[in-house]
Amino acid sequence: MDYYQIWCNLKESSKDLDFCENVHQYLGQLQEDGRINGFQITRRKLGFGPSELGEFNISILVNDLSQLEKTFQHVAARKGEIERLHQAVYNAVKDTTFALYRDFPDEARKGS
Numbered sequence: 001m002d003y004y005q006i007w008c009n010l011k012e013s014s015k016d017l018d019f020c021e022n023v024h025q026y027l028g029q030l031q032e033d034g035r036i037n038g039f040q041i042t043r044r045k046l047g048f049g050p051s052e053l054g055e056f057n058i059s060i061l062v063n064d065l066s067q068l069e070k071t072f073q074h075v076a077a078r079k080g081e082i083e084r085l086h087q088a089v090y091n092a093v094k095d096t097t098f099a100l101y102r103d104f105p106d107e108a109r110k111g112s
Contacts, residue, residue, distance in 0.1 A: 002101070003102070006097070007056065022092065025085050026085035027058070036071055037062055040059045042058075054096065
């Protein structure tokens with residue numbers, strides 16, 4: 001399993017519940033369509049965490065890079081309902097940081 005990680009802050013912190021609802025609609029649609037395996041949204045608690053990372057963390061679960069790339073291509077087309085859902089999330093964030101993690105040890109390492 002690969003984990004596409006997104007850390008961000010909100011442009012308007014008072015819109016935190018709206019932001020979470022928009023993330024659930026957007027990523028929920030991608031999950032319902034079978035484009036991602038799942039997702040989770042978390043928020044920093046009590047100010048603990050590196051200042052370089054945003055207050056919110058979104059984890060998107062995919063099988064592999066191929067699935068992630070196909071999902072990116074779908075969203076990058078900027079068409080239809082998925083574009084409206086994406087814009088509701090994208091327009092609310094600032095200070096974004098991205099990373100890609102994997103389960104470890106994974107099949108590639110277990111075999112060596």
